[in-house]
Amino acid sequence: MALALDLLSWALILVGGAFGVIGGIGLLRLPDFFTRIHAGSVTDSMCAPCIIAGLMLQSGLTLVTVKLAFLILFLLLTSPTATHALAKAALHGGLVPGKEHSPAEEHRG
Amino acid sequence: MDTLVDILLLAFIAICAIAILRLRDLFAVTMMFGLFSFIAAGLFATMHALDVAFTEAAVGAGIATILILVTLGQTARREKSQAGRNVLLPLLVVWVTGAVLIYGTADLPVFGDPQAPAHLHVAPYYIENTREHIGIPNMVAAVLASYRAYDTLGEVVVVFAAVLGVIALLGLRRRPAGVEARPRDLEEHQVLKVVAKMIVPVILLFALYVQFHGEYSPGGGFQAGVIFAAAIILYALVFGLDTARQVIPPRILGWLPAVGVLIFGCTGVLTQLLGGNYLDYYVLAENPQTAQQLGILMIEIGVGVTVASVMLLIYFIFAERALGTRTDDGEAGR
Numbered sequence: 001m002a003l004a005l006d007l008l009s010w011a012l013i014l015v016g017g018a019f020g021v022i023g024g025i026g027l028l029r030l031p032d033f034f035t036r037i038h039a040g041s042v043t044d045s046m047c048a049p050c051i052i053a054g055l056m057l058q059s060g061l062t063l064v065t066v067k068l069a070f071l072i073l074f075l076l077l078t079s080p081t082a083t084h085a086l087a088k089a090a091l092h093g094g095l096v097p098g099k100e101h102s103p104a105e106e107h108r109g
Numbered sequence: 110m111d112t113l114v115d116i117l118l119l120a121f122i123a124i125c126a127i128a129i130l131r132l133r134d135l136f137a138v139t140m141m142f143g144l145f146s147f148i149a150a151g152l153f154a155t156m157h158a159l160d161v162a163f164t165e166a167a168v169g170a171g172i173a174t175i176l177i178l179v180t181l182g183q184t185a186r187r188e189k190s191q192a193g194r195n196v197l198l199p200l201l202v203v204w205v206t207g208a209v210l211i212y213g214t215a216d217l218p219v220f221g222d223p224q225a226p227a228h229l230h231v232a233p234y235y236i237e238n239t240r241e242h243i244g245i246p247n248m249v250a251a252v253l254a255s256y257r258a259y260d261t262l263g264e265v266v267v268v269f270a271a272v273l274g275v276i277a278l279l280g281l282r283r284r285p286a287g288v289e290a291r292p293r294d295l296e297e298h299q300v301l302k303v304v305a306k307m308i309v310p311v312i313l314l315f316a317l318y319v320q321f322h323g324e325y326s327p328g329g330g331f332q333a334g335v336i337f338a339a340a341i342i343l344y345a346l347v348f349g350l351d352t353a354r355q356v357i358p359p360r361i362l363g364w365l366p367a368v369g370v371l372i373f374g375c376t377g378v379l380t381q382l383l384g385g386n387y388l389d390y391y392v393l394a395e396n397p398q399t400a401q402q403l404g405i406l407m408i409e410i411g412v413g414v415t416v417a418s419v420m421l422l423i424y425f426i427f428a429e430r431a432l433g434t435r436t437d438d439g440e441a442g443r
Contacts, residue, residue, distance in 0.1 A: 074308075078304070081301065081304040085301055
């Protein structure tokens with residue numbers, strides 16, 4: 001049982017780490033702003049919760065686990081919202097999805 | 110392993126610093142400064158200096174970033190080009206200063222050296238006696254609020270002086286007549302509103318937890334005040350400045366920084382009136398440990414009130430000015 005929990009926890013931590021790396025690569029490689037914040041939000045909403053869930057399994061039924069659960073809840077609420085706010089602000093600022101530069105930026109040079 | 114983490118974090122800090130130097134977009138620079146503070150907080154956490162890490166994360170990465178962004182909203186977004194300026198003299202100054210600093214580190218004790226003066230002077234006394242004198246687990250709170258309460262009083266007065274300076278320079282004036290705080294585009298943002306409604310009460314509750322649990326876990330008045338202010342600022346950002354002003358009327362807010370300092374100072378006067386020295390808590394109650402905890406609780410409330418209200422006042426004053434100068438395309442007036 002303990003071994004199974006340990007394995008599961010490490011699997012979660014590794015999956016979370018993998019998502020972090022994927023998010024990082026996406027942030028560097030994807031073509032425009034909107035796809036890039038998509039990559040960034042992958043890090044926020046998959047990498048961190050997976051790692052925290054793995055840590056929860058490590059710490060067992062303690063106060064730490066409760067605090068980590070609150071952290072996951074907080075992250076799941078705030079990080080998609082932050083991404084949403086970013087995307088909306090970009091749209092409001094005149095950035096068109098699929099285009100590299102906003103008209104305003106091209107105008108400025 | 111610890112060394113590896115330290116090297117990694119320090120490398121990130123160096124990268125941040127170089128990026129800050131090379132960037133010209135001041136909004137990006139501000140975000141890099143926030144990142145810088147956050148990595149520094151991580152570094153403090155690896156040294157188990159959790160109170161310092163907490164403060165760095167809340168103040169450096171949180172509220173300072175917000176205040177700089179609000180300031181930038183009223184000035185320029187991009188750094189002025191400085192082409193053609195002579196770079197030799199600044200370079201020389203920087204090199205000489207850097208060389209002197211690096212030379213100076215040769216005399217510092219090795220990191221973590223138990224024989225370092227900092228670990229031999231008063232620190233052992235605090236570590237050995239906190240449990241007996243004050244009876245709280247968080248030694249940092251004991252040092253900050255009891256053994257070194259004078260220093261903390263000084264810090265609170267500095268924070269108070271900061272807001273006095275801002276008021277003296279910018280004034281508490283209302284916005285000019287005719288400038289309406291018109292509903293901004295954020296008003297349509299249902300998602301932000303719903304999430305902010307869920308988050309803000311939780312942040313306020315967390316601030317109270319940090320305030321009153323500061324003797325048992327990392328935290329205290331400074332961090333709690335900043336977190337409290339951050340929650341109200343989030344509310345003001347999403348629901349508009351005027352709504353936030355109805356929640357915290359400026360008439361009352363203007364008094365609060367002084368009230369906080371007075372709570373702190375009057376605790377000291379109270380102990381004097383009861384026959385002790387200034388900020389000597391032992392006279393507050395029969396049991397010495399209870400007396401100490403009572404004193405710490407009182408001055409932490411003073412600290413929290415001052416810090417929260419000062420941060421809010423500065424934000425409100427800046428944001429009010431931004432409303433006054435805002436033009437239609439969202440660019441700030443110069």
